[in-house]
Amino acid sequence: MRHHPVEDHDHLTDKQFAAIVQIVEGRVGIKLPQTKRIMVEGRLRKRVRVLGLQNLAVYGDLLFRQNGLETELVHLIDCVTTNKTDFFREPSHFAFLRDVAVPELIRQHGGPRVGLKLWSAASSTGAEAYTIAMVLQDMIAAGAPIQYAVLGTDISTEVLKTAREAIYAQDFVAPVPAAMQARYFMRSRDPKEQRVRIVPELRRCVQFERLNLMDESYPFDRDVDVIFCRNVLIYFDKPTQEAVIARLVSHLRPGGYLMLGHSESMAGAECDRVKAVSPTIYRTVLTSQPRRAAA
Template sequence: MKSQAKASDGISDRYHQKVAEYINQQAGIQLPRQKRTLIETRLRKRQRELGIETLHDYIDYALDARNDEQLLLIDALTTNKTEFFREANHYPLLLSHLPEVRGELKLWSAGCSSGEEPYTLAMLLQDHGMPHYSILATDISTSVLHIAQQAIYLHDDVEPVPLAMRKKYLLRAKDPTRDEIRISPKIRQHVRFGLFNLITGNFASMGPFHVIFCRNVMIYFNSAQRDQLIRRFVSRLKPGGLFFIGHSESLEAHRYGLHQIAPTVYHLNQGGAHD
């Protein structure tokens, strides 16, 4: 490992292919040639931190199975942006179609990123008077899960949260000079975060759930991976459960035993899934 990093080096076609194939195998994410600049930008920070001379040297090091750098490489290339109350028309649909539940309502926020989606769901259900609910929030990135677990955000981040909810569920920093808020314990107690890989993870160990959110994640997968992933999600839905995907995504509901109740919102038939 060299002591000084070169800031101007890029990656060759061969190294781009190595990274793209590895990320696709591990996370299902497509990194075509037009994403090369993104790969270089995101990996260069870690290259510099380690004092490695070139990006090629860093990639060789990261893909070496004898070290833990692989997780950090996946972290760097799979982090997605999100926000509170994103795709807001989903939330009235959730409340109006909530399945009747005896006991605890169970939800899964898959690909939860830095926590805005599961905390949005918790605030919504809390405000709706839902007495018993739990939200499992998972992501492949350890760095975004750390942010989510801290539950600390900037004031600009929480602007989409309705004012009444902000007053009830967000806590200001004691130091007025700090531009931070924290999600209140009454919301945090309903959300549990965990590391989960949607490509290689054991779905049989998950749920089953009354509601699954997986939004703006499958757009990064190829068609075969999307099909497999949808089938796995449906297998973890309780009959009558709800499945939400992103506004830029679509699926053929009948193929999976689902009924479309609104664009990107699906209901699992009471008889369950079928092929």
């Protein structure tokens, strides 16, 4: 008896995958080579289950034959973008923030109490933004004359939802020093509930907004003191990296800092406006104009 292989419909067709690759690169700037196909299909299967569809073939039809792309685009991007993050990831940056950047900014601003604006430009589920807040809150407790606001942005609506809720698995917050865990996390009364939540004191100082770094302009303040944009540029080609860096630098006040991931560099963008002060840390050129003290 001759065996006929059963056609597997739980995969994207070559044409569908190619279309998704083109959409993601065009809208988000992230390249998805063929080696990422299994990952993409695996993540999209979760979306297939949420929609109650039969398989990926049906999902592909929804996108490209049933005009579903317009309403599904945000969810598609959520699924395929990588959102690797940790508390205190690349800790040298937070040590620099505490020991060098903030003291320098305090001297630069002047005044009895300095207001600082910080931006986590690829915030994912919020670990980076809340790490920044914990560092600054500890500095305030030690007598630093500052107040602060942290903005976290990401293209994924799903990770932003988690960031706003600020609820994490106990294991996920393990990199946070024990003393900070005691101060800045609330634990469930049920010991079986292995989750923690950022305390309201920090949540009030951190807000999250959706932003596509590929956009031609960013609707945020242009007097930011410190921008963290780490481990996202590696997914872009060089022209996109340069454009993103130029836009970010335009939002820094004179003397402000830009921190990139340890595998990234300025790629030559805006070199006339910034100078390297440490590997992957850059500072915008100071002007002779007096700084305005925060209220």
